[in-house]
Amino acid sequence: MTRTLELQQQINDLKKQLAVNEKIRMALMDRVERSIDSAGNAYSLFESNILLQEQVRSRTETLEKVNAELHREIEERKRIEKDLKRHKEELENRVTIRTAELSKSEERYRLLVETMNDGLCVLDRDGKVTYCNPRLSEMLGYPLTDMHGCQIRDFFDETNREIIEDQLAQRRKGLHAVYEIEWITQHGRKIPARMSPRPIHDDQDNFKGSFAVVTDITERKLAEAALADEKEKLAAALAEMGRMRLYLNNVIDSMPSVLVGVDRNGCVTHWNRQAQAMTGIAADKACGNPLPPIFAELKLQLDEVRASIRQRTAAKMEKVAHLVDGETHFADITIYPLVTNGAEGAVIRVDDVTARVRIEDMMVQTEKMLSVGGLAAGMAHEINNPLSGILQSIQNIELRLRPDHPRNRAAAQALGVDMGVLGTYLEDRRIPQFMRAIRDAATRASVIVGNMLNFTRKFESTMAPTSLADLLDATIELAAHDYDLKKKYDFKNIEIVKAVSPDVPKVACCRSEIEQVVLNLLRNAAHAMTDYTVDGQPPRIDLGLAKEDRTVRLAVRDNGPGMAPAVRKRIFEPFFTTKDVGIGTGLGLSVSYYIITQHHGGTMTVESEPGKGACIIIRLPVRGRDA
Amino acid sequence: MSASIRVLVVDDEEEIRLNTAAFLAYFDFDVISASSGEQAMQILADERVDVGIIDMRMPGMDGNTVILNAHRLQPEMKFLILTGSINYLMPEALKRMGMTDDHLFKKPLLDMKVLVRAINRFVSPREMDADE
Numbered sequence: 102m103t104r105t106l107e108l109q110q111q112i113n114d115l116k117k118q119l120a121v122n123e124k125i126r127m128a129l130m131d132r133v134e135r136s137i138d139s140a141g142n143a144y145s146l147f148e149s150n151i152l153l154q155e156q157v158r159s160r161t162e163t164l165e166k167v168n169a170e171l172h173r174e175i176e177e178r179k180r181i182e183k184d185l186k187r188h189k190e191e192l193e194n195r196v197t198i199r200t201a202e203l204s205k206s207e208e209r210y211r212l213l214v215e216t217m218n219d220g221l222c223v224l225d226r227d228g229k230v231t232y233c234n235p236r237l238s239e240m241l242g243y244p245l246t247d248m249h250g251c252q253i254r255d256f257f258d259e260t261n262r263e264i265i266e267d268q269l270a271q272r273r274k275g276l277h278a279v280y281e282i283e284w285i286t287q288h289g290r291k292i293p294a295r296m297s298p299r300p301i302h303d304d305q306d307n308f309k310g311s312f313a314v315v316t317d318i319t320e321r322k323l324a325e326a327a328l329a330d331e332k333e334k335l336a337a338a339l340a341e342m343g344r345m346r347l348y349l350n351n352v353i354d355s356m357p358s359v360l361v362g363v364d365r366n367g368c369v370t371h372w373n374r375q376a377q378a379m380t381g382i383a384a385d386k387a388c389g390n391p392l393p394p395i396f397a398e399l400k401l402q403l404d405e406v407r408a409s410i411r412q413r414t415a416a417k418m419e420k421v422a423h424l425v426d427g428e429t430h431f432a433d434i435t436i437y438p439l440v441t442n443g444a445e446g447a448v449i450r451v452d453d454v455t456a457r458v459r460i461e462d463m464m465v466q467t468e469k470m471l472s473v474g475g476l477a478a479g480m481a482h483e484i485n486n487p488l489s490g491i492l493q494s495i496q497n498i499e500l501r502l503r504p505d506h507p508r509n510r511a512a513a514q515a516l517g518v519d520m521g522v523l524g525t526y527l528e529d530r531r532i533p534q535f536m537r538a539i540r541d542a543a544t545r546a547s548v549i550v551g552n553m554l555n556f557t558r559k560f561e562s563t564m565a566p567t568s569l570a571d572l573l574d575a576t577i578e579l580a581a582h583d584y585d586l587k588k589k590y591d592f593k594n595i596e597i598v599k600a601v602s603p604d605v606p607k608v609a610c611c612r613s614e615i616e617q618v619v620l621n622l623l624r625n626a627a628h629a630m631t632d633y634t635v636d637g638q639p640p641r642i643d644l645g646l647a648k649e650d651r652t653v654r655l656a657v658r659d660n661g662p663g664m665a666p667a668v669r670k671r672i673f674e675p676f677f678t679t680k681d682v683g684i685g686t687g688l689g690l691s692v693s694y695y696i697i698t699q700h701h702g703g704t705m706t707v708e709s710e711p712g713k714g715a716c717i718i719i720r721l722p723v724r725g726r727d728a
Numbered sequence: 729m730s731a732s733i734r735v736l737v738v739d740d741e742e743e744i745r746l747n748t749a750a751f752l753a754y755f756d757f758d759v760i761s762a763s764s765g766e767q768a769m770q771i772l773a774d775e776r777v778d779v780g781i782i783d784m785r786m787p788g789m790d791g792n793t794v795i796l797n798a799h800r801l802q803p804e805m806k807f808l809i810l811t812g813s814i815n816y817l818m819p820e821a822l823k824r825m826g827m828t829d830d831h832l833f834k835k836p837l838l839d840m841k842v843l844v845r846a847i848n849r850f851v852s853p854r855e856m857d858a859d860e
Contacts, residue, residue: 489744
């Protein structure tokens with residue numbers, strides 16, 4: 102500002118000088134004009150005028166320069182002033198807006214604090230409540246006004262008071278971490294809460310107090326407890342399930358049946374121990390693979406499994422015959438479709454029923470024998486009476502034709518018949534031969550009825566410990582005398598080889614019956630070898646006696662023609678015979694079978710192939726039938 | 729002679745009754761016969777008999793009853809049983825009379841001489857007929 106005034110002064114001075122100069126110039130000019138007239142000093146005057154003009158021009162130039170600078174400076178000044186003013190206005194504006202904003206924010210925080218779902222409490226440095234929000238008051242059941250100024254520790258029981266004291270101590274150290282605590286309401290109820298604390302410091306960083314957000318976690322705690330409970334239950338259920346699974350697996354593995362699980366494509370999903378035993382394939386090898394070929398041998402086609410799954414019906418195949426080590430075995434196969442929980446698949450169950458089928462066959466056999474027995478018992482009386490008539494009549498006829506009896510002679514004499522001539526006549530007409538035929542036929546019929554009655558006989562005969570080796574010797578002796586021209590065999594021609602193990606114990610049996618059986622077997626063997634022996638060898642019977650577990654095994658083997666399976670299956674049937682009519686009654690083997698199985702609780706089986714001899718095997722329990 | 733031994737054959741089957749009676753007569757026994765238990769009782773009411781040969785299964789009175797009734801009428805009388813039944817079991821009452829399986833014969837008899845021997849053994853050893 103001073104500079105401006107200074108400049109103004111200079112400008113004014115210059116202006117005054119300029120005016121003076123002008124006056125001088127005017128006077129000079131006047132003088133010049135007058136001097137021209139006086140031509141004397143004319144030149145000097147001219148010179149002084151030019152010089153003066155030069156001075157004035159230079160001076161004016163300088164003045165104009167100064168003046169322009171001055172102006173620019175003034176302009177600059179004015180612009181600065183204007184800027185300053187604008188800044189100030191802007192500033193004032195901003196302060197106004199900010200102030201408005203601040204008050205709005207404060208309002209918002211207040212609202213937030215008062216309506217938030219969590220409790221909030223502010224404490225001073227001594228743990229006294231300076232503020233708490235309505236939610237906390239609601240949570241604890243105390244009126245807001247009652248809470249202000251209270252010690253925070255008064256809202257807790259002894260255990261939790263320790264926690265809060267500890268927390269306040271931490272706050273003083275500036276530490277803060279979320280923790281959980283249980284408040285006590287006005288009504289003594291416990292409220293578990295999650296605390297989110299912060300210490301408060303003043304501008305000089307002095308501890309001023311603290312605040313904390315209080316979240317009621319009652320529901321969470323309940324949920325947690327429920328969850329823990331659930332977890333426990335689940336764990337127990339899982340454990341139970343595990344046990345159950347183990348148990349079921351044990352059950353499945355212990356089943357006597359083969360159990361195989363398959364999916365809808367026929368791939369194995371389960372393979373129990375029995376399946377392993379039957380196939381020799383381990384479970385881990387079987388699972389995940391298609392059914393092994395052995396099931397094809399069981400005629401179990403995948404199509405049938407699929408059909409069963411599709412139709413959701415169990416399929417059953419009974420007594421499926423298949424070969425195991427060259428021997429015919431039987432299996433019952435059941436396919437159970439699985440329809441639970443959309444798990445499509447099936448369980449295939451295979452039961453080896455070979456033993457049962459054999460027992461059934463035996464039962465059929467026994468039944469046949471019993472039915473023969475029953476038939477015989479019912480018919481015996483009816484048949485025996487007419488047989489009696491025939492046999493007694495023939496005896497009377499024979500008696501009354503005898504020439505030596507006085508009564509016969511007397512009767513003949515009375516009629517004029519000579520007994521001698523009559524005798525000759527009868528012989529001539531072969532009457533005694535016919536009578537013998539009648540007697541023989543009736544006798545044979547009577548023997549058949551007697552044999553049939555063997556099937557009904559109640560055996561009360563006592564079982565005594567018997568050495569089967571001795572019994573064999575005695576029976577061989579008996580057989581040696583049993584030669585019969587009509588039946589075309591002679592034991593003298595048969596080699597009998599006996600092999601007895603040293604450890605064979607005595608067997609509780611009825612000696613006469615077992616003798617009858619063995620004799621029968623020897624006769625059958627001898628008879629079989631009359632026309633054929635294996636490779637034309639001499640006829641030979643091998644008798645074997647050995648201990649087998651709790652039984653004694655007696656084998657009678659011949660080297661005769663053997664028999665076809667069809668015959669083998671039927672040889673124990675009553676009335677089944679391969680011998681010519683009149684030679685066998687067809688009862689010998691079945692009576693033997695009856696004696697062994699029914700009276701002694703043993704078994705009797707046959708092994709034979711055509712052309713390779715036959716072997717009858719008898720197993721008798723060492724301690725008798727009921728042992 | 730053994731003519732003094734009187735035998736009563738009781739059987740409902742004619743051929744057997746006839747043959748048994750004829751056979752025993754041939755061996756000089758004094759044989760009478762009856763076709764039923766009832767008829768046998770009528771005979772025994774009037775005549776003394778030494779031995780009865782009794783069939784078991786008959787219409788009307790059965791053999792066991794015949795024996796018991798006959799024994800009451802004539803306590804000295806002996807009995808042989810001749811039956812076609814295969815499962816005949818002798819009642820205790822008959823056993824108490826001293827009868828055993830030796831008195832029991834099953835039909836058909838392949839040789840009727842066993843009856844002759846039995847009669848001679850049980851009834852009259854003194855009068856055994858040696859005729860064969």
